[in-house]
Amino acid sequence: xxxxxxxxxxxxxxxxxxxxxxxxxxxxxxxxxxxxxxxxxxxxxxxxxxxxxxxxxxxxxxxxxxxxxxxxxxxxxxxxxxxxxxxxxx
Numbered sequence: 049x050x051x052x053x054x055x056x057x058x059x060x061x062x063x064x065x066x067x068x069x070x071x072x073x074x075x076x077x078x079x080x081x082x083x084x085x086x087x088x089x090x091x092x093x094x095x096x097x098x099x100x101x102x103x104x105x106x107x108x109x110x111x112x113x114x115x116x117x118x119x120x121x122x123x124x125x126x127x128x129x130x131x132x133x134x135x136x137x138x
Contacts, residue, residue, distance in 0.1 A: 084125060094132035101126050 049057070051073070059069040083090050084100050091097040105121040129137075 092130070094130045096130040096133055097128050099126050099128075100124070 055066060055069045055073055058064065058073060059066045062069065064072065080090055080098060084098060087100060089097060089099045100123050103122055103124050106119050108117050108119045109115070110117055
């Protein structure tokens with residue numbers, strides 16, 4: 049499912065117009081991005097939770113040449129599915 053298909057599904061389930069569903073989805077994405085950037089955790093009961101974890105710098109290896117390279121530290125987004133979502137999928 050891509051973004052436009054998700055917008056169509058949101059509009060159909062909620063009774064919103066596609067324009068309103070687009071605004072709602074874009075608002076959710078923006079608010080989630082801002083919260084994670086600020087280091088907050090976002091928990092949606094029954095659905096899951098988003099959090100940010102720091103991945104430390106490390107040494108890697110170029111598989112073609114075998115040369116050791118430095119991989120920089122970075123923040124990664126983690127998602128943990130909630131029990132209701134897990135039950136619906138299984």
